[in-house]
Amino acid sequence: MYKRLGVILINFEHMRQIKLILTLALLATITYSCSSSNKDNNPEPDTAAQVETKVLPKASSKVKFDPFNNVEDVRQKLSAVGIGELGEWRDDEKGGYMSVTPYYQFGDGDMPNNLAYYLESDDSSAIKNLRIVLNINNGDRKSALLKLGDIIEKTYRALGMESDTKIINELKFGKELKSESDTYRTRTEVEKSRIETWKFVLETK
Numbered sequence: 001m002y003k004r005l006g007v008i009l010i011n012f013e014h015m016r017q018i019k020l021i022l023t024l025a026l027l028a029t030i031t032y033s034c035s036s037s038n039k040d041n042n043p044e045p046d047t048a049a050q051v052e053t054k055v056l057p058k059a060s061s062k063v064k065f066d067p068f069n070n071v072e073d074v075r076q077k078l079s080a081v082g083i084g085e086l087g088e089w090r091d092d093e094k095g096g097y098m099s100v101t102p103y104y105q106f107g108d109g110d111m112p113n114n115l116a117y118y119l120e121s122d123d124s125s126a127i128k129n130l131r132i133v134l135n136i137n138n139g140d141r142k143s144a145l146l147k148l149g150d151i152i153e154k155t156y157r158a159l160g161m162e163s164d165t166k167i168i169n170e171l172k173f174g175k176e177l178k179s180e181s182d183t184y185r186t187r188t189e190v191e192k193s194r195i196e197t198w199k200f201v202l203e204t205k
Contacts, residue, residue: 064183065204067159068127074119075099077158078130083115083151089124096122106147109138115151129203130155136196145171145198152200167200 062069071089079085084101092098098121103114114135121128132155134148149168156163164186170177171188178187184204191197 063126063128063204065202066183068130068204069125071099071119071125071127074127074130074159078117078119078155081117081151081154081158083117086117086119089119091124092120096120097124103135107138107140107144109140111137113137113140113144113147115148127204129201131202132200134198136198141174141196142172145174148198148200155200155202171198171200 067074075086075089079101083104086099086101089097089099099117099119101117103116105112105114107113114137116133118131118133119127119129120131132148132151134144136144149171152168152171153163164179167177167179167186167188174190176188176190179185182205184202186200186202189199189201191199
């Protein structure tokens with residue numbers, strides 16, 4: 001009888017252990033499920049940072065000479081100066097952008113003098129430099145330089161700038177000159193070959 005009672009007690013103990021193991025397994029399953037659910041609803045900090053971080057397009061940099069940051073405005077204002085309308089701001093197929101006028105002819109003779117505007121940049125959103133190019137074809141150098149000086153003065157006014165009288169006065173005598181401010185540089189320069197070519201250049205810093 002004692003032997004039989006011992007077997008019953010052993011079986012009872014065995015079943016209790018099995019029940020305990022099953023209970024622990026069930027609790028582990030429930031805990032894992034809750035943990036997985038929380039992870040789905042609350043991503044880890046690194047993952048959250050990756051979700052919120054966006055790559056923004058690089059902003060075009062503004063140039064120091066403020067008028068040059070508005071290409072269309074400059075085109076319209078200079079087109080009204082009187083030597084022709086500036087063309088579309090376009091890719092120059094050399095890695096840059098440009099807008100030019102047709103050559104404006106003036107003076108007497110079979111080969112009149114001519115003038116043109118050039119706007120140029122390596123950035124589509126802003127002008128980097130403005131050039132006025134004068135070709136003296138008929139030999140009337142004095143009146144050609146006076147005309148260039150007049151267009152330079154009108155250009156300053158069109159851009160809302162104070163005229164640089166020193167550059168214009170020196171130009172009348174065929175002298176090159178450079179000038180500089182906080183936001184831009186200007187200069188006149190001459191190239192002599194078969195004809196005499198003068199340039200006025202205004203470039204942003």
